[in-house]
Amino acid sequence: MRLFLVLLLCLALATCSTPVPQIRILQPATAELAGRIRFELVSPAQAVDGELPYQERYAQVAPLIRRGLEARGYRATRDAQFRVYYWLAVNDQPLEFKVDQAPPRPLGPYQAIHRLRDETGTLRLRLTDTAGNVLWEGLASTGLSPSWESAELLESAVRALVEQVPAAR
Template sequence: MRLFIVLLLCLALATCSSQLPRAQVLTPASAELTGRHSFSLIAAEQAVDGDVPFSERYTQLEQLLREGLSARGYRANPQAEIQVYYWLAVQDSPLDFKVEAAPPTPLGPYQAIHRLRDETGTLRVRLTTPAQHILWEGLVNTGLSPAKDSAELLERATQALLQQIPLASQ
């Protein structure tokens, strides 16, 4: 009985543990990033054409980026050497589940098809020079979706992505 309780407790803790989302570096840091320390954040409206999803999260995202870049040795400055573009997007793809079930009546088997949608939010961050040369770019799955939206999901995703940016060199 005690073993069962211990196993159940371990399972509950494993389920509740919050792992950082997996970040993907799209463009590794270029040599031009070395020696650059100042940054300015460029609003998503300037980076993306059309409406941006999760618009209510951009105030939080801006603060998280500012704090995270400062922790990595960069400093905010209007006359910055690095421009930081950031935006949230929704990847929407169909999911089809085909379920063969036992016949409900003597007429024979039938097949049920469940059509669902996978809506997953992503965060993309791009560091560029003022002349728009890409210094670094990364992407992370935020866990956000139109059905599931929270400040905690965005914070974990932002932390995971910012950890991929090289520390500012002195």
């Protein structure tokens, strides 16, 4: 009986946990990043040509990046030594699950189809010097569905990505 309760508790905890975002470092920190502590956040509209997806989330992302970098020893200022570019990309695709079920009356088999949506977001963070040379770049990929959890999922992706930026020296 105890084993059953332990397994049930483990299953409940596993379903309640937030998935870990996948982080990729596209450009490791260069030597030029060392010694630079003053940064400026650049609007995503200046980093991406065309329409920005998921625009309502940028208001959430910018303060998270700023606080994360400040926690790593950097300072947001107008006379910046480097710039921080960030932008989101969202892949939204339908998911269909077909489940064979027996009919409620003997009319023959039928198929139930469950239609769901899967949203996967990627956040790219790029640190450049004032001339535009890349000092560090990383990418976080995370699921954004179900939609009622997307804010928390995006927040965990931002935190995980900013933690990969080397601490200020």
